Amino acid sequence: MATHRADVQGTDVKHTEAVQQAVAEGGEEHPGTSVRCEPFEPGGDAAIERWTLRAGPYEASVLSLGATLHTLWAPDRDGVSAQILLSSDRLADVLGPARYYGATVGRYANRIADSRITVDGEAHELAPTGRGVTLHGGPDGFANRIWQAEEIVPPGRGPGGVRFHLHSPDGDQGFPGALDVSVAYTLSATGELTISYRATTTRATVVNLTNHAYVNLAGEGNGDILGHLLTLDADAYTPVDDRQIPYGPYEPVSGTPFDFTTARRVGESIHDGHPQLAGGGYDHNWVLRARAEDGGATRAALLHDPAGGRTLEVLTTEPGLQVYTANSFDGAVTGASGTAYxxxxxxxxxxxxxxxxxxxxxxxxxxxxxxxxxxxxxxxRLSVS
Structure with missing residues (x-):
């Protein structure tokens, strides 16, 4: 399906009072997850659905456009809730400069050099996105598609959520094989938002899916993230050329601005003149330590806002973590706070x-x-400290 377009613009009203009430009540009394679906813009094109998940003091909303994680509300150490993802309530932004904010990215996240792959000896030319690469699955990747959605109703009072489905035909953006993909979001009252990806194919192909949310634990529009403390469970990273394509072997992080093996401020060394930081900050892949033998998710990162106490722990089954510090943001998107990013x-x-x-x-x-x-x-995994 081609990119969805609409001419309607407007603002979605956040139910902050309900979230604040959930904070006051606490999560232990409310282990289940409430789920509701509505148009992204009341009175607008109903093709873009907004699914809202609420559990205890936490709330997340996900859009059917791009299976996009749009908002995430969480309390700070004083119980004050804030929306901690960069996002826009304007449809023009969601379809334009904020298109990748929180989107499910595929069929292949990140960059493929020279817009070309070879699978089982067969070469495939991919749709280019510029600068001699194919980025995030091509110019009409999964972030641009309307996904079909269904509510996840768990047995008992466990975490519920929403599951999105997408069919990508053989040859889509040049990739071989018809791919059937699902992405499920579930939210628990203990602050765990779980994203589960599944895919099957009719021909040998390559798949690499991710979520492209931007986090500010102080609350969107409330300053920058340079003072956040970041820990990465990685001893190496992949240095890149001027197209952001990795070259050479893995590089150890020790003794470099890429060493976040213990908690450091994101901005501590971001402007120290290292040649890999010429783009104004981090936009690199860290090589995570060995994954769990049972295939379960293990910790990749820990992000903490010292001022408000919110903490985000990221666990994954994946071998890498791309960290991007929004170096090129130029104010083209204004959040619900009224702040240009x-x-x-x-x-x-x-x-x-x-x-x-x-x-x-x-x-x-x-x-x-x-x-x-x-x-x-x-x-x-959200918490406070």
Whole structure:
């Protein structure tokens, strides 16, 4: 399906009073998840649905356009709730400069060099996105599609949510194989937002899916994230060329601005002149430590806002984490707070396979074949300290 377009613009009214009431009541008395669906814009085009999940003091909303994580509300150490994702309530922004904010990115997240892959000896030319690469699955990738949605109703009072489905035909953006994809979001009263990806194919292909949310734990529009404390469970990263394509072997982070093996301010070394930071900040893939033998999600990152106490722990089954500090943001998007987003207004922590893996056999494989199922899980675990 081509990118959805609409001529309607407007503002979605946030039910902040209900969220504040949930904060006051606490999560333990309300272990279940309430789910509701409505048009993204009341009175507008109903093709874009907004699914709102609420559990205890937490609330998330997800759009059917791009299976996009649009908002996420969480309390600070004083119980004051804030929306911690960069997002816009204007449809023109959601369809334009904010298109990737929180979107499900695929068929291949991040960059593929020279817009070309070879799978089982067969070469495939991909739709380019510029600068000699294919970025985020091509110019009409999964972030631009309307996904079909259904409510997840769990047994008992466990976390509920919403599951999105998408069919990508053989040859879509140049990728081989017809791909059937699902992305499920569930939210618990203990602050765990779980994102579960599944995919099957009719021909050998490559798959790399991620979520592209930008986080500001102080609340969207409330300053930058340079003072946030970041820990990454990674001892190496992949240095890149001027097209953001990895080159050479993994590089150790020790002794470099890329060392977040212990908690450091995001902005501590961001402007220290390191040649890999010439773009104004981080936009790199960290190589995560060994994954769990049972295939379960293990910690990749810990982000903390010292001022308000909100903490985000990221757990994943993926081997890599792309960290992007919104270096090129130029105020083109204004959030619900009324603040235009400038550089470092948020940070993206994208769990995924490494960039250009289809052309780098030494990296973990992204090949999916008929009869197999692609499975990936990421957990965003919120707390206060």
């Amino acid at each position: 400038g550089p470092h207004s948020g940070i993206a922590l994208e769990t995924q396979h490494h960039p250009d893996s289809p052309n780098r056999p030494e990296y973990p494989s992204t090949v999916l074949r008929p009869g197999e199922e692609f499975r990936s899980t990421t957990v965003l």
